[in-house]
Amino acid sequence: MRKFILLLFCFVPLFSFAQMDSLxxxxxxxxxxxxxxxxxxxxxxxxxxxxxxxxxxxxxxxxxxxxxxxxxxxxxxxxxxxxxxxxxxxxxxxxxxxxxxxxxxxxxxxxxxxxEKTFLSKLSASIDLGYSYAKANNLSQLNGSAFIGYNTKRWALSLSLNSLRSTQDNVDAIERNDGTLTGNYFLPYGFYGTADFRYLTNTEQSIQLRTTTSLGIGKYIIHTNAAYWGFSTGASFLNETFSQTTDENGDPFTKPSNNSAEWYIGTEINLFDTGDLSFNTNARGSRTLSGGDRWRADVGANVKYDLPYDFYVKAGYNMNYDSQPAEAGKEVDYQYSFGFGWEL
Missing domain, CATH: 2.30.30.100 (SH3 type barrels.)
Structure with missing residues (x-):
């Protein structure tokens, strides 16, 4: 019996080691x-x-x-x-x-x-917040973003959210909120099918709510452990409602709501073979198909520096262009943000 116990104690560590990985x-x-x-x-x-x-x-x-x-x-x-x-x-x-x-x-x-078969093993997530304040006119700005992703062998689902609110004395508050829900199905030779739903609210361009539903196909041009670079193209359906503004005479004016079909082309670049620093940028251009000559573009870029214990600091840039905006003279809106966050 004593010899059996000794053998058991000898083999248990070996069995445990056999279940481990070694680098x-x-x-x-x-x-x-x-x-x-x-x-x-x-x-x-x-x-x-x-x-x-x-x-x-x-x-x-x-x-x-x-x-x-x-x-x-x-x-x-x-x-x-x-x-x-x-x-x-x-x-x-x-x-x-x-x-x-x-x-x-x-x-x-x-x-x-x-x-692993657990739900959490296939999940990734991050969240960050930023705040700035200036004494002049009590200028205050709060920004935040969140991301959650779920990956399997054949498909991936992700949700990203961004929000900004800026207030100052004697000026209406400025808000900008956007989000994207994306699903990709991976195909051979670096191709993938993609579908997404996007929303945007933007007081600077008097956009009460813009939603875009898209379906397309993409291809990775570069896909290594140092960088990703891919393109996608497809069709989308745009739905918009607008906030009240003023016309050239200063009278109240609300642009009629809009529903239209679009063709889009987009690209995304990820660079991460730079130690704790990573860089991501994406751009997407859309042209109206159902009449008119309207062009839109959405551009985003993020630089992230990893800190210990899964914390990070991040600087971001977002820009929206519209050749036919709801309010004259406001074809372009952009924002810079800086935040501190944590990722899973």
């Missing part, structure tokens, strides 16, 4: 734990001896042996589920039940995430 750095260091994800060129691993996860540059990994199942995205757009094993820094192997063993260049691994 070998190019300097020879070894880290044993559970790999959670690799995104934007940074791999995250949880260990028993640290109160926070280790984050390591992907290019600093020499080899790895994993017992965790991952959802892996390759630079050609292919998505594979399986374990990763490597003894050579020039070639990693993905062992998949569906496709057998695949030899891949580690630089072609764009994204990986541990595959």
């Amino acid at each position: 070998v750095m190019i300097n020879g260091d070894i880290i044993v734990g559970e790999i959670k994800s690799m995104d934007r060129g940074v791999i995250e691993i949880e260990t028993d001896y640290s109160d926070s996860n280790f984050k390591i540059e992907w290019e600093g990994i020499q080899s790895m042996v994993c017992n965790t199942d991952f959802m892996v995205t390759l630079s050609n757009g292919k998505r594979v589920s399986g374990k990763i094993v490597s003894n050579d820094p020039e070639s990693f192997q993905i062992v998949s039940d569906e496709e057998g063993t695949l030899d891949v260049d580690p630089n072609d691994i764009v994204y990986l995430k541990s595959v």
